[in-house]
Amino acid sequence: MTHGIALVGCGSAVPAASVSNALLSERVDTNDEWIRTRTGIGARRVSGPDEPLTVLAARAAEAALAHAGWSAEDLDLILLATSSPDDLFGTAPRVQAAIGANRSVAFDLTAACSGFLFALITAGQYLATGAMTRALVIGADQLSRWVDWDDRRTCVLFGDAAAAVAVEACPAESTGLLGFRMRSDGSRNGCLTLAQTAEHAPLLADLTAQRGGFAPIQMNGQEVYKFAVREVPAILAELLDATGTRADQLDWLLLHQANQRILDAVADRFQVPHGRVLSNLAHYGNTSAATIPLMLDEAVKDGRVQPGHLLASSGFGAGLSWGGALLRWSGPQG
Numbered sequence: 480m481t482h483g484i485a486l487v488g489c490g491s492a493v494p495a496a497s498v499s500n501a502l503l504s505e506r507v508d509t510n511d512e513w514i515r516t517r518t519g520i521g522a523r524r525v526s527g528p529d530e531p532l533t534v535l536a537a538r539a540a541e542a543a544l545a546h547a548g549w550s551a552e553d554l555d556l557i558l559l560a561t562s563s564p565d566d567l568f569g570t571a572p573r574v575q576a577a578i579g580a581n582r583s584v585a586f587d588l589t590a591a592c593s594g595f596l597f598a599l600i601t602a603g604q605y606l607a608t609g610a611m612t613r614a615l616v617i618g619a620d621q622l623s624r625w626v627d628w629d630d631r632r633t634c635v636l637f638g639d640a641a642a643a644v645a646v647e648a649c650p651a652e653s654t655g656l657l658g659f660r661m662r663s664d665g666s667r668n669g670c671l672t673l674a675q676t677a678e679h680a681p682l683l684a685d686l687t688a689q690r691g692g693f694a695p696i697q698m699n700g701q702e703v704y705k706f707a708v709r710e711v712p713a714i715l716a717e718l719l720d721a722t723g724t725r726a727d728q729l730d731w732l733l734l735h736q737a738n739q740r741i742l743d744a745v746a747d748r749f750q751v752p753h754g755r756v757l758s759n760l761a762h763y764g765n766t767s768a769a770t771i772p773l774m775l776d777e778a779v780k781d782g783r784v785q786p787g788h789l790l791a792s793s794g795f796g797a798g799l800s801w802g803g804a805l806l807r808w809s810g811p812q813g
């Protein structure tokens with residue numbers, strides 16, 4: 480590895496419609512008090528007909544390009560982390576076309592709520608080897624398509640959003656990706672799925688063919704909760720240890736936004752004051768691959784995250800998958 484990776488811009492886009500807990504309780508048997516106390520969620524965005532994933536992701540991408548001071552032709556790579564593509568063959572090329580990033584290669588990466596972190600780390604490898612110079616990493620999901628709106632155990636949790644981070648190669652000593660860890664445990668895949676419905680229809684006399692389709696999201700909430708509060712602190716502790724970082728050196732915890740109780744538990748484990756744990760669950764709920772860049776964009780734009788700040792980030796979710804990264808925010812390079 481000869482180069483480092485600088486995080487130099489960010490941007491986001493959310494659908495116009497916000498659905499409060501009170502509104503949702505008109506549709507499904509739930510209430511604001513339960514959702515807020517159990518999750519910290521107050522509202523979520525739901526995409527309308529003119530807001531497909533490609534449109535949100537392209538808007539987020541353009542905002543990140545503008546923030547970084549780049550033009551779309553500068554990009555070598557667009558990596559789109561999503562589990563809710565507009566096209567199962569890949570949505571990143573649609574985003575590439577929409578923003579006019581003609582030189583770049585563009586492809587999707589699927590790792591559910593760990594997707595953005597895995598994509599950032601993956602993009603970082605192309606930059607670190609010198610194979611590429613500038614990349615846009617997008618996290619975008621519309622789980623509103625895939626929840627069962629009659630299942631109160633899941634539908635209250637999720638929302639739609641897209642957000643992007645611009646990363647570029649830099650000298651190794653000023654890298655913004657100071658360390659990372661990635662893990663998968665497919666033996667626990669059944670805890671959280673958006674699985675294909677294996678329907679077979681007659682094709683020829685002795686042959687059937689599969690008919691495509693997916694079942695709504697199924698989650699064993701308690702198992703996923705236990706997994707998160709065990710594995711996220713463990714992987715972050717490993718990362719801090721490996722990089723010789725003390726928790727009191729962290730400016731921010733930038734965690735996947737799934738449940739405020741998970742954020743608080745991780746903060747308590749490291750004795751990080753709750754004021755240094757970034758959270759926007761109240762406004763957006765769990766936007767899957769978008770949560771981490773959406774939260775980063777908000778905190779950068781309102782001035783909480785400053786150039787030079789150190790952030791411990793962790794994504795976790797379906798797969799099961801989880802990961803951690805120690806990040807230093809650079810901001811636009813002038």
Ligand code: UT7
Pocket residue numbers: 508509510513514517518592631632633635699700701703704707737738741765767795796797
């Ligand atoms: O992004 C991927 C990662 N995902 C996560 O990290 C999610 C992790 N899990 C969680 O955050 C929590 O487990 C949930 C928020 C999903 C659920 O919270 P919980 O405290 O584990 O609740 P529970 O599933 O044990 O349900 C407790 C009670 C049940 O009633 P009974 O059976 O005790 O009478 C549920 O039926 O709460 C009921 N309940 C609800 N009540 C009102 C479940 N959902 C709702 C609801 N409104 N929306």
